[in-house]
Amino acid sequence: LAVENYALLRRLWTEDVVDWQGKYRTPLQGFTSTPRPLDGVAPFVWHGSIRTPEIAEQAAYYGDGFFHNNIFWNIEHTAQMVNLYRRRYEHYGHGQADQAIVGLGGQFFMRKNSQDAVNEFRPYFDVAPVYGHGPSMEDFTEMTPLTVGSPQQVLERYLGMVEHVGHYQRQGFLIDHAGLPLKTVLEQLDLLGEILPEMRKGYAEGRPAHIPEAPTHASLVEKARVAGTLTEHRTVGVDDVTGQSPYEAALKGAN
Numbered sequence: 317l318a319v320e321n322y323a324l325l326r327r328l329w330t331e332d333v334v335d336w337q338g339k340y341r342t343p344l345q346g347f348t349s350t351p352r353p354l355d356g357v358a359p360f361v362w363h364g365s366i367r368t369p370e371i372a373e374q375a376a377y378y379g380d381g382f383f384h385n386n387i388f389w390n391i392e393h394t395a396q397m398v399n400l401y402r403r404r405y406e407h408y409g410h411g412q413a414d415q416a417i418v419g420l421g422g423q424f425f426m427r428k429n430s431q432d433a434v435n436e437f438r439p440y441f442d443v444a445p446v447y448g449h450g451p452s453m454e455d456f457t458e459m460t461p462l463t464v465g466s467p468q469q470v471l472e473r474y475l476g477m478v479e480h481v482g483h484y485q486r487q488g489f490l491i492d493h494a495g496l497p498l499k500t501v502l503e504q505l506d507l508l509g510e511i512l513p514e515m516r517k518g519y520a521e522g523r524p525a526h527i528p529e530a531p532t533h534a535s536l537v538e539k540a541r542v543a544g545t546l547t548e549h550r551t552v553g554v555d556d557v558t559g560q561s562p563y564e565a566a567l568k569g570a571n
Contacts, residue, residue, distance in 0.1 A: 319374055322363075326378070329358040356547045357540050360531040362419060362486075365397065372397055376404030376416070381530060383419035384481075387490060388446075390459050391480045394420070398481040417530050419486030422461045422474055423493055426507045430465035437464050437494070444494035467511045475518040483523045485530040487515070 320338045327334050328349035337343040353359065362381040365371035366389065375382040382401040386394045398418055405416035427433035434453070441453045441464075450456070457464055463473045474487060489508065492501045531539075540546040 319370060322361075322374060322378075326358070329353050354533065355537050355540075357533065357536045359533065360536060367393070367397070369397070369400055372401040373404055376401050376410075377408055379405065379408065379410035381417035381419060381485070383486065383488070384421065386421040386461055386477075387423055388460055391461070391477070394461075395480045398484075402482070411528075412526070414482055414524075415527055417528070418481060418484035419488060419530075420477055420481065420484060421488050421490065422463075422477075423490040424463040424465075424470045424504075425496075426465065426467050426470055426504060428466065428507075430469060433464050433466065440494040440496060447494060467507055471511045471515055471518070475515065478519070478522075483519075483527050485528075487519070 317340050320340055324334075324336055324338065324341075324344075327336065328347070329352075332348055334344055334347045334349070336347070360381065361375075361378070362383040363371050363375035364383045364385060366385040366387075372382055374380075382398065384394050384397050398420075399413075401418070402413035402416045405411065406413040410416070425433050425437040427436060438453055441447045441456070447453075447456060451459065453464065456462055461473070461477075463470045477487075478484070491504045491508070496504075537546065
């Protein structure tokens with residue numbers, strides 16, 4: 317279903333009128349999808365998966381990003397999935413395996429003092445449906461990326477992911493888990509903010525120059541412009557989040 321739907325989505329992004337018939341949804345006849353992609357350039361897509369090799373294969377086939385959930389499985393499983401994606405990315409001619417665009421999930425509970433973190437999080441862990449009635453919190457944190465401790469412990473554990481999956485472009489975190497109250501979630505965000513500069517610095521250290529950053533809309537527009545595939549009839553504009561369209565700015569600069 318995911319493979320078929322995504323193949324259709326790409327056609328809807330790149331073709332003005334689509335005739336399509338598949339296995340899992342109603343056929344389309346003379347269908348035009350609106351609104352069209354900004355600047356006529358489809359967004360960069362991350363394909364997320366926990367344990368489905370077909371999703372890693374799909375991401376590699378299109379040269380898209382692969383985001384591994386990395387929450388409930390051991391790091392060996394995560395590395396196996398990421399390495400599959402990297403090999404197939406290279407197989408399809410998008411670049412070297414280590415240049416594939418990878419993201420990882422993660423989860424933590426932090427307090428300044430590690431024992432305070434353990435004591436405070438345990439009652440939530442023990443009754444949360446997704447955690448409770450299974451391994452102890454100590455076993456779960458050993459077997460999975462869940463890290464309960466001090467900010468330094470969280471920092472060191474997630475910087476260590478590079479040793480298992482190679483250099484990667486995105487690290488996401490699940491913070492509002494296990495029924496934590498809003499006040500506590502916001503405190504977790506504050507603590508993450510304190511270690512974020514060091515985390516970014518750590519991920520950047522030792523990264524070879526040939527390993528790219530994850531594409532942005534602006535970089536995709538520029539790539540299309542250089543390739544001569546940027547179409548001037550597409551709608552352009554300004555939004556209050558990203559500002560002026562890079563394509564519109566380029567057009568104004570040329571006039």
